[in-house]
Amino acid sequence: MRQESLTIGELAVRSGVAPSALRYYERLGLIRAGRTGGNQRRFDRAELRRVSFIRIAQQLGVSLEDIRSALDALPDSRTPNKADWARLSASWRRRLDEKIDLLTRLRDDLTNCIGCGCLSLRSCSLYNPDDELAGQGPGPRRMLP
Amino acid sequence: MRQESLTIGELAVRSGVAPSALRYYERLGLIRAGRTGGNQRRFDRAELRRVSFIRIAQQLGVSLEDIRSALDALPDSRTPNKADWARLSASWRRRLDEKIDLLTRLRDDLTNCIGCGCLSLRSCSLYNPDDELAGQGPGPRRMLP
């Protein structure tokens, strides 16, 4: 079989992302699709890698807007190759390192800090409002203007 | 000075959380406040620790609803002591361990996986949809019914 292009349903199954989400990603310019004569989307297999990248970045608390910016670094005219993806992954690695670092500090301090009764923010390294990745809970945030 | 109770403004400054957010937390039952004769909130100093706990939990991608459940484990009648907080922090430590683990795997696999071209989800350990904490990006999620 090994077809060149995928329907939106196929891409959804293979990526684990709902068709509606894929359409949404396309609208935001995170992925691209060609069209058939009858106006149906056909995705290049390479888009699978993009979707994968998107979901990984989301695990790091990166917004779709920021992911779009990152993906813009990929070549527009040709299919991205290993070197392209490697370059992109480098920046993600840095983010990952930072995030792991933050969580590790959090873990190491937690018992200690609660045990000693100092858990009152500000004083503690647990509270780190300046960290770009720190405030990314499950809900929208943009607390300080 | 060392006053017994804090106004909402004072708690906001000391916790770094906006007054509107604190009122919201109170509505959801995450924190408690007494009232003055004139109906103004007065927070026990112990509430500071609760707010701290909430913000830390949010960094782990836990929803306010889940945080509320966790906080319900604290004693209702008396001010929580060190042992109470330690017990609570234990469960958070487990979550932290899991999350750090996930991110570490992610980091270790990333370059490798992208480099080898296998980054097509499903096949990769990068994609881990069953992990409770994995899907916690910055936006609301609840993709599968």
Place this chain on the structure above:
DNA sequence: CCTTGAGTTGAAGTGCACTTTAACTTGCAA
């Protein structure tokens, strides 16, 4: 040819975590 599942669109809806607004009241210092 006909049916049926899969795809198309724009517009509206959803859930979370808040913030903003409007209209009003309190608490404290001068």
Place this chain on the structure above:
DNA sequence: TTGCAAGTTAAAGTGCACTTCAACTCAAGG
């Protein structure tokens, strides 16, 4: 006592990441 910052409420608004809906078209098998 008066002035004003800080507090109060309910209700509506915001931003993100989607999903759902209605009304329609397309693609492929029998």
